Amino acid sequence: MKLIDKDNKKPTTGFATDAIHWGYKPSSHQGALNPPVYMTSTFAFESAEQGASIFGGEEKGYFYSRISNPTVALLEERIARLEGAEAGLATSSGMGAICSVFWSLIQHGDELVVDQTLYGCTYAFFRTLVEKFGIKILAVDMADLKAVEEAITPKTRLVFFETPANPTLRLVDIAAVSSLAHKHDALVIVDNTFCTPYLQRPLEFGADVIVHSATKYLGGHGDLIAGLAVGGAEMIEHVRLSGLKDLTGAALSPFDASQILRGIKTLEIRMDRHSQSAATVARYLDSHSAIEAVYYPGLESFPQHELAKRQMSQFGGLIAFEVKGGIVAGRALMNSLKLATLAVSLGDAETLIQHPASMTHAPYEEEVRQAAGITDGLVRLSIGLECVDDIIADLDQALTQEYVELAQAG
Numbered sequence: 001m002k003l004i005d006k007d008n009k010k011p012t013t014g015f016a017t018d019a020i021h022w023g024y025k026p027s028s029h030q031g032a033l034n035p036p037v038y039m040t041s042t043f044a045f046e047s048a049e050q051g052a053s054i055f056g057g058e059e060k061g062y063f064y065s066r067i068s069n070p071t072v073a074l075l076e077e078r079i080a081r082l083e084g085a086e087a088g089l090a091t092s093s094g095m096g097a098i099c100s101v102f103w104s105l106i107q108h109g110d111e112l113v114v115d116q117t118l119y120g121c122t123y124a125f126f127r128t129l130v131e132k133f134g135i136k137i138l139a140v141d142m143a144d145l146k147a148v149e150e151a152i153t154p155k156t157r158l159v160f161f162e163t164p165a166n167p168t169l170r171l172v173d174i175a176a177v178s179s180l181a182h183k184h185d186a187l188v189i190v191d192n193t194f195c196t197p198y199l200q201r202p203l204e205f206g207a208d209v210i211v212h213s214a215t216k217y218l219g220g221h222g223d224l225i226a227g228l229a230v231g232g233a234e235m236i237e238h239v240r241l242s243g244l245k246d247l248t249g250a251a252l253s254p255f256d257a258s259q260i261l262r263g264i265k266t267l268e269i270r271m272d273r274h275s276q277s278a279a280t281v282a283r284y285l286d287s288h289s290a291i292e293a294v295y296y297p298g299l300e301s302f303p304q305h306e307l308a309k310r311q312m313s314q315f316g317g318l319i320a321f322e323v324k325g326g327i328v329a330g331r332a333l334m335n336s337l338k339l340a341t342l343a344v345s346l347g348d349a350e351t352l353i354q355h356p357a358s359m360t361h362a363p364y365e366e367e368v369r370q371a372a373g374i375t376d377g378l379v380r381l382s383i384g385l386e387c388v389d390d391i392i393a394d395l396d397q398a399l400t401q402e403y404v405e406l407a408q409a410g
């Protein structure tokens with residue numbers, strides 16, 4: 001009995017339909033509406049000969065859940081479908097996906113070109129690579145296409161960025177950077193965590209591989225840690241058999257895979273709500289006298305708003321902003337919120353607020369962090385699914401005139 005149901009792959013269905021049904025048919029599984037969770041580490045062979053041929057790759061089959069598992073495989077099929085990719089791979093964290101992809105594709109002497117603004121642990125990963133493994137990393141501001149063009153050489157193996165970038169929300173033009181990279185046969189890897197395939201599909205703009213922290217919007221409920229990667233079938237198979245199987249071992253639990261399958265069923269309606277509410281909150285913050293600057297791709301004042309409209313269908317649930325009075329005022333604001341939860345992570349039902357410079361982006365050296373636009377006064381807000389009026393009322397009770405004056409006085 002196969003969990004992946006090839007008959008159920010109708011090519012014309014829409015996003016939400018695929019997010020709910022793709023690759024699964026209840027009638028093949030005792031009528032179970034929800035896919036069974038194969039909580040097993042290993043799989044029995046029918047004979048010693050069959051075991052040998054599955055191990056040898058002549059026969060397809062499951063044998064050990066670090067490499068593949070039917071519940072995890074359904075999630076992989078579904079994310080590949082939603083991203084428009086040939087194949088997918090699930091891992092036990094977003095960092096597990098990033099590390100599995102990179103360790104599989106690079107070798108000593110390669111050069112990588114990466115954006116200067118990245119999730120803190122991804123930045124720390126690249127820094128470790130340069131120092132220990134003889135791989136040259138060029139970090140550039142990828143909003144500057146001239147800088148990208150100069151950095152990419154025939155030695156460049158991979159180009160990596162997030163768009164929008166964590167935490168500043170600065171965008172990268174996926175099509176433009178992909179075409180520069182492809183001139184030198186470099187592969188383009190995009191971290192699509194902030195958008196999910198519902199808001200942005202980087203492969204359609206020329207990217208080669210997409211990675212996700214499924215911990216965020218895809219899981220959507222703040223109850224698990226997971227990662228995903230999608231790309232061409234051959235490359236993903238290589239990442240599975242090298243990066244995941246032997247190098248990181250970052251295998252996803254079948255239980256967590258089933259939780260993500262559940263999360264993805266409501267992805268479309270959740271992302272609609274996150275995006276609508278974030279747009280409302282961004283406009284509120286933008287008009288508030290205590291706020292110095294608001295970064296939200298959906299605001300007309302956002303410097304890359306035109307690019308945002310080209311590559312994103314809506315603008316997502318994350319807002320970054322600077323409070324007048326810098327870090328002191330920012331801390332005072334975070335401490336006086338009552339509904340928003342002071343926590344890292346993002347993409348949950350709960351509104352979360354955090355301070356990148358001292359939290360998610362603490363791995364950055366100070367000067368590098370400042371150059372990447374992650375200033376001490378920057379606050380990152382992940383808009384949840386609560387009533388937007390309540391989210392705004394919470395910010396409003398915190399951003400009083402007294403607070404602003406107090407914060408500015410230090």
Ligand SMILES: *Cc1c(COP(=O)(O)O)cnc(C)c1O
Nearest residue numbers: 093094095119166193213215226
């Ligand atoms: C959280 C995050 C990661 C890391 O994912 P984990 O699931 O925490 O390992 C990578 N990239 C981005 C953009 C993130 O927000």
